[in-house]
Amino acid sequence: MANQQVYASVITIGDELLIGQTIDTNSAWIAQELNKIGIWVHRRVAVGDVWEDIIKALDEEGRLSEVILITGGLGPTADDITKPLLCQYFGGKLIVNEDALANVKNIFQNILKRPMLDRNLKQAEVPDICRVIQNKRGTAPGMWFEKDRKIYVSMPGVPHEMKGMMIQDVLPALQQIFQLPPIIHRTLLTAGIGESFLAERITDFETQLPTNIKLAYLPNYGMVKLRLSARGKSEKLMAELEAEFDMLKSKLSDVMVVDEDLSMQQVIGRLLVKNGKTLGTAESCTGGYIAHLITSVPGSSAYFKGSIVSYANEIKEDVLQVDPQVIKNFGAVSKETASQMVKGALKMLKSDYAVVTTGIMGPDGGMPDKPVGTVWVGVGNAEKTETHHFHFRFDRQRNMELTGTHALNVLRKFILNGSEG
Amino acid sequence: MANQQVYASVITIGDELLIGQTIDTNSAWIAQELNKIGIWVHRRVAVGDVWEDIIKALDEEGRLSEVILITGGLGPTADDITKPLLCQYFGGKLIVNEDALANVKNIFQNILKRPMLDRNLKQAEVPDICRVIQNKRGTAPGMWFEKDRKIYVSMPGVPHEMKGMMIQDVLPALQQIFQLPPIIHRTLLTAGIGESFLAERITDFETQLPTNIKLAYLPNYGMVKLRLSARGKSEKLMAELEAEFDMLKSKLSDVMVVDEDLSMQQVIGRLLVKNGKTLGTAESCTGGYIAHLITSVPGSSAYFKGSIVSYANEIKEDVLQVDPQVIKNFGAVSKETASQMVKGALKMLKSDYAVVTTGIMGPDGGMPDKPVGTVWVGVGNAEKTETHHFHFRFDRQRNMELTGTHALNVLRKFILNGSEG
Numbered sequence: 095m096a097n098q099q100v101y102a103s104v105i106t107i108g109d110e111l112l113i114g115q116t117i118d119t120n121s122a123w124i125a126q127e128l129n130k131i132g133i134w135v136h137r138r139v140a141v142g143d144v145w146e147d148i149i150k151a152l153d154e155e156g157r158l159s160e161v162i163l164i165t166g167g168l169g170p171t172a173d174d175i176t177k178p179l180l181c182q183y184f185g186g187k188l189i190v191n192e193d194a195l196a197n198v199k200n201i202f203q204n205i206l207k208r209p210m211l212d213r214n215l216k217q218a219e220v221p222d223i224c225r226v227i228q229n230k231r232g233t234a235p236g237m238w239f240e241k242d243r244k245i246y247v248s249m250p251g252v253p254h255e256m257k258g259m260m261i262q263d264v265l266p267a268l269q270q271i272f273q274l275p276p277i278i279h280r281t282l283l284t285a286g287i288g289e290s291f292l293a294e295r296i297t298d299f300e301t302q303l304p305t306n307i308k309l310a311y312l313p314n315y316g317m318v319k320l321r322l323s324a325r326g327k328s329e330k331l332m333a334e335l336e337a338e339f340d341m342l343k344s345k346l347s348d349v350m351v352v353d354e355d356l357s358m359q360q361v362i363g364r365l366l367v368k369n370g371k372t373l374g375t376a377e378s379c380t381g382g383y384i385a386h387l388i389t390s391v392p393g394s395s396a397y398f399k400g401s402i403v404s405y406a407n408e409i410k411e412d413v414l415q416v417d418p419q420v421i422k423n424f425g426a427v428s429k430e431t432a433s434q435m436v437k438g439a440l441k442m443l444k445s446d447y448a449v450v451t452t453g454i455m456g457p458d459g460g461m462p463d464k465p466v467g468t469v470w471v472g473v474g475n476a477e478k479t480e481t482h483h484f485h486f487r488f489d490r491q492r493n494m495e496l497t498g499t500h501a502l503n504v505l506r507k508f509i510l511n512g513s514e515g
Numbered sequence: 516m517a518n519q520q521v522y523a524s525v526i527t528i529g530d531e532l533l534i535g536q537t538i539d540t541n542s543a544w545i546a547q548e549l550n551k552i553g554i555w556v557h558r559r560v561a562v563g564d565v566w567e568d569i570i571k572a573l574d575e576e577g578r579l580s581e582v583i584l585i586t587g588g589l590g591p592t593a594d595d596i597t598k599p600l601l602c603q604y605f606g607g608k609l610i611v612n613e614d615a616l617a618n619v620k621n622i623f624q625n626i627l628k629r630p631m632l633d634r635n636l637k638q639a640e641v642p643d644i645c646r647v648i649q650n651k652r653g654t655a656p657g658m659w660f661e662k663d664r665k666i667y668v669s670m671p672g673v674p675h676e677m678k679g680m681m682i683q684d685v686l687p688a689l690q691q692i693f694q695l696p697p698i699i700h701r702t703l704l705t706a707g708i709g710e711s712f713l714a715e716r717i718t719d720f721e722t723q724l725p726t727n728i729k730l731a732y733l734p735n736y737g738m739v740k741l742r743l744s745a746r747g748k749s750e751k752l753m754a755e756l757e758a759e760f761d762m763l764k765s766k767l768s769d770v771m772v773v774d775e776d777l778s779m780q781q782v783i784g785r786l787l788v789k790n791g792k793t794l795g796t797a798e799s800c801t802g803g804y805i806a807h808l809i810t811s812v813p814g815s816s817a818y819f820k821g822s823i824v825s826y827a828n829e830i831k832e833d834v835l836q837v838d839p840q841v842i843k844n845f846g847a848v849s850k851e852t853a854s855q856m857v858k859g860a861l862k863m864l865k866s867d868y869a870v871v872t873t874g875i876m877g878p879d880g881g882m883p884d885k886p887v888g889t890v891w892v893g894v895g896n897a898e899k900t901e902t903h904h905f906h907f908r909f910d911r912q913r914n915m916e917l918t919g920t921h922a923l924n925v926l927r928k929f930i931l932n933g934s935e936g
Contacts, residue, residue, distance in 0.1 A: 392879065413834070
């Protein structure tokens with residue numbers, strides 16, 4: 095079946111998605127993984143735990159796509175709709191699957207060390223006309239159905255259970271069946287420039303782009319990712335993509351953070367490892383968010399010393415040794431306080447670099463001369479300290495995210511300039 | 516139109532949703548807000564920037580729902596599909612809207628302080644047959660269409676822009692048109708008990724629940740929310756819901772965190788404010804995540820002093836004054852280290868309470884006697900210190916989330932017991 099276009103639909107089942115209690119992170123992950131094996135998701139549909147709505151979604155997506163991936167509706171407290179429905183839809187009857195039963199028993203006896211409940215035992219029942227996909231991370235097995243040359247796979251909605259099944263079973267199986275050329279991507283991350291200004295700067299580039307290479311703008315936490323995509327794996331195509339990517343990079347060298355699909359915190363981690371340097375943070379307004387971003391990267395203990403989250407002014411004074419007179423004269427949100435926080439962080443955390451934040455995230459705390467969104471970022475090493483002023487105009491959460499992004503970008507530039515000089 | 520059931524569909528437009536680069540948080544928020552005014556979302560559909568796919572989605576959802584909310588496809592670099600498509604679909608022509616133009620000009624002249632681009636000016640164009648919804652937070656206006664007695668609203672995909680339009684315009688307008696009884700909810704948060712065990716404990720309760728009251732299980736960060744819902748606002752129904760909710764609470768009093776729709780960190784914030792107490796954290800394995808959770812609550816500066824993120828052992832020793840001999844003898848991930856971290860945090864942060872974490876989040880760092888997922892949580896005040904051992908079995912991100920949730924729950928119980936004793 096090589097070289098044809100294969101489309102997929104993702105159906106998510108569950109009232110919790112429709113009443114807004116759960117944010118669907120599964121669909122994005124599934125789409126990314128399918129892309130890598132050359133399958134294009136062209137529809138995602140969420141329906142509630144309602145018999146006719148699920149049937150309608152199966153009918154519709156079955157007409158539109160070759161692969162239909164279904165998540166949710168299989169938990170121990172699900173309304174018992176999805177499994178009987180799939181059983182009837184594909185024409186089978188429910189039987190106990192011995193492997194699934196052994197798995198449920200093992201989880202309760204050896205991992206949870208608790209007695210098993212009837213409702214857990216019921217999870218080992220599957221329609222007799224599906225191929226069972228064992229769940230190594232939970233009690234609900236997955237089910238692989240085929241009907242009218244279409245593939246339907248039902249998986250639990252718990253993200254790490256679904257991901258385990260996809261990686262171990264579903265993705266390799268789909269890859270073997272369809273044998274598609276992959277969709278190849280080249281991604282670069284920019285910071286400090288808005289989407290429309292970016293677009294304006296690369297208008298000529300976009301105009302000359304061959305039709306088999308697509309450009310996507312992907313705004314994210316105050317940064318913009320640009321992605322070139324093409325389908326295939328011929329050397330000619332890969333060289334063509336590479337040449338276009340080089341052209342794009344040369345046009346954006348001043349605002350480019352990295353020419354790979356990496357996050358800002360991964361880029362900073364790599365820089366620190368490469369230079370054999372360590373980092374500490376002192377955070378007031380970001381309240382530990384920057385430390386959290388940095389430590390979300392596996393292996394960050396190699397370069398991250400820690401953070402002083404100085405939310406209260408007395409922590410700035412007592413732990414970071416900011417002069418109380420400076421806070422009194424200039425305020426906690428000031429260039430002078432940020433500068434002293436850098437020195438205090440370097441001293442207390444004994445790190446090569448320190449990045450610090452102090453600001454007003456809202457909704458309260460704004461003042462006429464320092465409105466909500468006022469932020470000072472400081473960065474420094476043993477030789478020098480810099481401060482930068484920002485003003486964000488959004489809600490608390492987004493102001494925190496933007497402060498984090500901008501502080502990390504200030505740090506990145508500081509490290510780069512230092513290592514050049 | 517009172518008392519009929521009104522259904523809504525949410526259509527999200529954009530390749531970024533289908534290639535998995537963006538997680539859709541808009542749909543969940545929209546569903547929550549529509550619920551509050553009595554409108555039930557029964558389908559959510561995501562399609563790419565493809566003319567026929569968008570048309571198909573509009574046709575289908577227009578048949579199924581009375582209200583169709585559309586987000587995305589309106590940015591300055593969007594492929595110029597959505598607006599012309601809507602214009603043609605509803606039969607109008609594009610004209611410049613003077614208010615939208617004034618808004619775009621104002622944003623560039625007074626806020627961004629940058630020259631305007633042609634592509635920004637184009638954002639002020641709208642179909643002449645729609646009601647324009649001004650965007651106070653960005654350059655792309657919203658559009659309200661009516662066709663065959665159905666309402667279609669197109670909004671930008673940027674979350675804070677969409678939310679601004681919904682709150683200021685769309686939700687009040689829909690409420691006025693439909694005048695529906697609200698869907699009323701009563702929510703309680705549980706911690707420390709799995710979904711299936713919870714279900715087992717309230718089997719009798721579920722069985723006796725009247726058909727006009729629905730129960731939903733909403734697992735979230737290692738906790739489970741339980742929600743009772745009913746439609747209406749009669750005193751009789753509200754009393755009935757309240758009686759059922761009281762019964763549920765009495766059955767789960769030992770595992771209930773709070774009987775409102777609040778997060779764990781909001782509950783802790785309220786407790787601290789009520790008791791006039793302050794909090795500090797010392798975080799090793801959570802790397803600032805707990806401080807981030809706490810400071811994500813507006814007003815947390817009233818009770819949160821700060822955190823020592825002691826990612827490196829030398830910070831535990833130098834800043835938190837953990838005895839190096841204790842780390843040498845028992846390891847950084849140990850009951851003894853956690854206990855000393857509590858004392859160090861209380862001393863350095865001068866807070867009434869401290870909660871601390873030390874553990875191995877993975878994927879690396881596991882040892883035979885301390886595998887990945889091993890966590891010690893410590894909590895204490897001037898009088899006493901407690902330590903708790905956990906073992907989580909997931910990936911780095913989820914291990915961090917679960918450590919955060921469990922540490923906060925340990926803290927909550929400690930505060931409650933202290934204030935009782």
